[in-house]
Amino acid sequence: MTKKLNELSIIEARDGLRTKKFSSRELVQACLDQIQKHDPKIHAFLALNDQAVKQAEKADLNLPLGGIPIAVKDNFLTIGLPTTASSKVLEGYQPHYESTVSKKLLAAGAIIIGKTNMDAWAHGSSTETSDFGSTKNPWNTDYLPGGSSGGSAASVAADMCMAAIGSETAGSIRQPAAWCGVTGFKPTYGRVSRYGVIAMASSTDSPGPITKTVTDSAEILNIIAGNDPQDATTSPRPIENYLKFPSQKTYTIGVPGEYLEVLSSPARALIESAVEVLKKAGHKIKTISLIPPKYSIGVYTILQRSEVSSNLARFTGVRYGHDRSFFGDEAKRRIMLGTYALSAGYYDQYYAKAQKVRTLIVTDFEKAFKDVDLIINPPSPGPALKVGATENEAMFGEMQDILVEPSSIAGLTGISVPCGFIDGLPVGFGFIGRQFDETKVLSLATQFQSLTSFHHAKPSLT
Amino acid sequence: MTTSKTITAQPKWELVLGFEIHAELATKSKMFCACPADHFGQEPNTQTCPVCLGLPGALPVPNAKAIEWCIKLGQALNCSINLESKFDRKNYFYPDLPKGYQISQYDKPFCHDGYLDLASGRRIRITRVHMEEDTAKLQHSQIDGQKVSLIDFNRSGVPLVEIVTEPDFKTTSESDEFLKEVQLIIRALDISTADMEKGSMRLEANISVRPVGKKDLPEFKVEVKNVNSFRFIKKAIEFEFNRQVELLEQGQIPSQETRGYDESKGVTFSQRSKEQAHDYRYFPEPDIPPFKFSQNQVNQWKQELPILPAQIRSQLVASQLSSDSASTLIASPVRLKRYYELIKKGLVPKKAASLVINAPEDKVSTIDQVQTNPTTDVSQILPLVEKIVSENPKAVSDFKAGKTQSLFFLVGMVKRQLPQADANQVRDLITSKISG
Ligand SMILES: [Zn+2]
Numbered sequence: 001m002t003k004k005l006n007e008l009s010i011i012e013a014r015d016g017l018r019t020k021k022f023s024s025r026e027l028v029q030a031c032l033d034q035i036q037k038h039d040p041k042i043h044a045f046l047a048l049n050d051q052a053v054k055q056a057e058k059a060d061l062n063l064p065l066g067g068i069p070i071a072v073k074d075n076f077l078t079i080g081l082p083t084t085a086s087s088k089v090l091e092g093y094q095p096h097y098e099s100t101v102s103k104k105l106l107a108a109g110a111i112i113i114g115k116t117n118m119d120a121w122a123h124g125s126s127t128e129t130s131d132f133g134s135t136k137n138p139w140n141t142d143y144l145p146g147g148s149s150g151g152s153a154a155s156v157a158a159d160m161c162m163a164a165i166g167s168e169t170a171g172s173i174r175q176p177a178a179w180c181g182v183t184g185f186k187p188t189y190g191r192v193s194r195y196g197v198i199a200m201a202s203s204t205d206s207p208g209p210i211t212k213t214v215t216d217s218a219e220i221l222n223i224i225a226g227n228d229p230q231d232a233t234t235s236p237r238p239i240e241n242y243l244k245f246p247s248q249k250t251y252t253i254g255v256p257g258e259y260l261e262v263l264s265s266p267a268r269a270l271i272e273s274a275v276e277v278l279k280k281a282g283h284k285i286k287t288i289s290l291i292p293p294k295y296s297i298g299v300y301t302i303l304q305r306s307e308v309s310s311n312l313a314r315f316t317g318v319r320y321g322h323d324r325s326f327f328g329d330e331a332k333r334r335i336m337l338g339t340y341a342l343s344a345g346y347y348d349q350y351y352a353k354a355q356k357v358r359t360l361i362v363t364d365f366e367k368a369f370k371d372v373d374l375i376i377n378p379p380s381p382g383p384a385l386k387v388g389a390t391e392n393e394a395m396f397g398e399m400q401d402i403l404v405e406p407s408s409i410a411g412l413t414g415i416s417v418p419c420g421f422i423d424g425l426p427v428g429f430g431f432i433g434r435q436f437d438e439t440k441v442l443s444l445a446t447q448f449q450s451l452t453s454f455h456h457a458k459p460s461l462t
Numbered sequence: 463m464t465t466s467k468t469i470t471a472q473p474k475w476e477l478v479l480g481f482e483i484h485a486e487l488a489t490k491s492k493m494f495c496a497c498p499a500d501h502f503g504q505e506p507n508t509q510t511c512p513v514c515l516g517l518p519g520a521l522p523v524p525n526a527k528a529i530e531w532c533i534k535l536g537q538a539l540n541c542s543i544n545l546e547s548k549f550d551r552k553n554y555f556y557p558d559l560p561k562g563y564q565i566s567q568y569d570k571p572f573c574h575d576g577y578l579d580l581a582s583g584r585r586i587r588i589t590r591v592h593m594e595e596d597t598a599k600l601q602h603s604q605i606d607g608q609k610v611s612l613i614d615f616n617r618s619g620v621p622l623v624e625i626v627t628e629p630d631f632k633t634t635s636e637s638d639e640f641l642k643e644v645q646l647i648i649r650a651l652d653i654s655t656a657d658m659e660k661g662s663m664r665l666e667a668n669i670s671v672r673p674v675g676k677k678d679l680p681e682f683k684v685e686v687k688n689v690n691s692f693r694f695i696k697k698a699i700e701f702e703f704n705r706q707v708e709l710l711e712q713g714q715i716p717s718q719e720t721r722g723y724d725e726s727k728g729v730t731f732s733q734r735s736k737e738q739a740h741d742y743r744y745f746p747e748p749d750i751p752p753f754k755f756s757q758n759q760v761n762q763w764k765q766e767l768p769i770l771p772a773q774i775r776s777q778l779v780a781s782q783l784s785s786d787s788a789s790t791l792i793a794s795p796v797r798l799k800r801y802y803e804l805i806k807k808g809l810v811p812k813k814a815a816s817l818v819i820n821a822p823e824d825k826v827s828t829i830d831q832v833q834t835n836p837t838t839d840v841s842q843i844l845p846l847v848e849k850i851v852s853e854n855p856k857a858v859s860d861f862k863a864g865k866t867q868s869l870f871f872l873v874g875m876v877k878r879q880l881p882q883a884d885a886n887q888v889r890d891l892i893t894s895k896i897s898g
Binding site: 075076077083085090093095096097099194195196197198199201202203229230231232233306307309310312313314316318319339342343344347351 | 512516517518519520521522523524551553555557560561562563741743744745748749750751
């Protein structure tokens with residue numbers, strides 16, 4: 001069965017463009033058609049690039065992403081496309097400058113097809129807190145896509161683009177990728193520039209790709225990774241060629257019991273059979289013990305809320321059109337909690353203590369990685385939850401992201417890849433690597449995809 | 463109403479005085495972005511970028527030169543240097559603060575625990591010297607009859623060092639000496655113009671009063687801000703001392719507040735009540751990784767320090783200059799430079815100093831030993847006298863007719879072409895030429 005143009009992966013699309021099987025204009029048009037047909041129901045996009053077709057006509061196909069349509073999460077500043085981070089506070093905001101990530105994509109020839117929906121200010125794991133309406137899961141529109149990069153994950157799952165850019169503070173790439181049945185890659189903190197990304201929690205925000213395959217994630221990482229003179233927290237370490245990850249190498253893989261315990265039993269069964277696939281392929285599986293992930297919830301909540309309370313202070317209404325009354329409940333709750341945690345007399349009790357526990361978690365991982373190359377880390381306790389699940393659940397995101405918070409606060413790299421279905425909804429499998437061990441993560445994930453076909457499954461959109 | 467009296471008029475009360483001194487660094491670019499740091503006299507909002515405008519997603523990248531200069535200033539003020547340091551966010555809302563927080567330093571400033579010795583030998587302790595960013599500038603004006611507040615972001619993000627002293631000053635002459643010395647040190651390091659009028663050096667005095675002999679700090683403190691000259695800060699402190707004493711003697715406690723100084727009336731006035739301590743909710747700036755300096759690096763910086771004013775002063779005094787002359791020379795880099803040049807030419811220190819000190823500052827660089835030791839060399843002057851006399855027959859005949867004015871004119875003509883010529887000698891030569 002031949003794929004429709006919009007269903008192609010980056011690599012397939014590039015081959016087709018370069019061998020002149022189709023034009024970039026046709027490719028972009030196929031994606032726009034798909035958006036026009038299905039996005040009224042999915043609501044993955046907040047803004048579309050009305051110049052996309054024109055840009056496709058002029059695309060330089062010699063560039064690595066030449067003429068390939070890519071969607072970008074709405075917290076990346078993009079000149080010419082309004083950027084709101086899904087908050088009414090920034091409704092209609094036209095950026096004055098380009099984020100480093102989108103600038104690099106454009107320089108690599110990509111066509112930014114549109115801006116994707118997200119939880120407002122990236123506060124959430126459902127995309128249901130978007131001020132512009134929730135995105136729906138393409139596998140079943142009664143269900144949530146996850147978040148905060150829910151629009152990006154859904155747009156890839158619904159074949160509205162070749163790939164999308166997301167950003168993860170704790171789970172915001174891996175969890176929606178898991179719920180939407182696509183590949184979500186979280187680079188090491190400091191590997192990809194945050195310049196021009198509307199900050200959520202500055203000490204953990206990590207931009208990364210959401211793609212149809214692991215190799216596509218490597219393609220994008222190869223373009224967006226690297227030191228940025230405009231982001232002092234990017235690492236000066238030279239980047240590796242992520243396209244040259246080994247496709248055969250065997251690894252020692254740690255399986256933390258404390259993490260498997262958090263999974264729902266049908267999800268656990270899928271994860272265990274995914275581990276079995278790796279074992280059969282010759283990888284060495286080793287049971288390990290880590291600090292139970294529940295302890296990360298408190299640490300992450302305190303640190304993230306504290307940073308949020310400060311990062312959102314600039315949106316006073318003096319300069320961005322809409323005043324503070326336009327903040328949604330979730331943002332207000334986070335600002336209040338963070339302000340409280342940083343207040344005189346409470347700092348030591350909350351913020352300082354959270355930093356100490358963070359250090360313990362970092363050391364715990366360092367210790368574990370002495371014996372193993374990679375650690376199994378499923379991104380979510382189970383498949384997608386129903387639309388409306390976040391109502392009256394102030395800690396919804398933190399509970400859903402319990403499994404990815406430890407690796408996020410430790411700044412590690414990780415991935416989510418599809419590993420099966422429960423009641424027609426995808427489940428994500430994943431693992432994490434040491435800081436800057438992107439190549440190992442990509443290598444093992446590709447091996448998994450070469451042994452399985454879950455990532456080829458497509459939702460039947462109606 | 464309180465009038466300005468000298469502080470010695472109050473034997474029962476003593477002044478408790480400390481300072482926060484801000485200086486804008488004269489680096490090429492701002493503290494966290496590439497915009498020019500020199501904002502004085504620029505068209506508003508022409509030196510801005512996403513970073514110093516605090517636009518969403520913009521990130522600060524620290525200016526290494528500014529950090530080096532801050533540390534050097536700390537070293538010049540005898541501070542210890544924190545080998546591990548960091549920036550923190552100071553959170554508060556004000557329209558001149560585009561991010562809603564100022565990037566500053568909280569518990570790990572670059573420099574701490576320094577001192578500066580006064581001429582009397584009294585030591586003023588310096589709590590810390592840290593680095594932060596300047597705020598934007600508010601301009602309150604009227605447009606079409608409407609009161610408006612305008613914001614100029616050119617100043618936003620300009621590197622600012624803050625020097626904090628302990629409340630060690632007992633008199634305003636001590637504080638005056640100290641503040642001027644700090645200004646000299648900053649200028650000697652060549653890191654800031656430290657110009658009070660242009661606001662590149664700003665003073666905040668923390669003033670309170672306690673009964674003589676008491677050691678504890680008073681429970682109140684008045685901060686006097688926005689005073690832009692040494693003379694006025696001195697007056698403001700003296701006024702404030704008397705005001706507080708008057709209140710205390712009436713059994714009242716002065717309130718904790720920020721006060722300004724009205725230069726025309728010579729009084730301080732309340733600006734902002736500080737009843738509640740500000741909670742700035744400091745926390746480590748997550749956008750800038752912490753710093754680690756090697757001891758070698760810090761030693762290297764220390765070796766690069768220029769000769770500081772105190773050292774120059776003792777050299778000058780050692781070469782028989784009065785301490786007044788020494789201070790005048792040190793206060794003016796132009797004079798000091800010329801002084802050394804004249805010494806090199808062989809002048810004795812006292813002579814060189816008096817020449818340099820007595821000339822107007824803008825003429826100092828042209829003062830020459832020759833010029834000020836007029837020549838009487840006839841072989842040099844006479845040919846010129848002959849030339850001038852033959853070129854100006856009208857003046858010569860006027861002189862002959864008794865107009866003495868004409869003689870001055872002729873002397874002037876000669877001096878214009880030979881400035882070092884001795885005026886008496888020229889006059890004599892002209893007179894004898896004309897009458898001879
Ligand atoms: Zn700037």
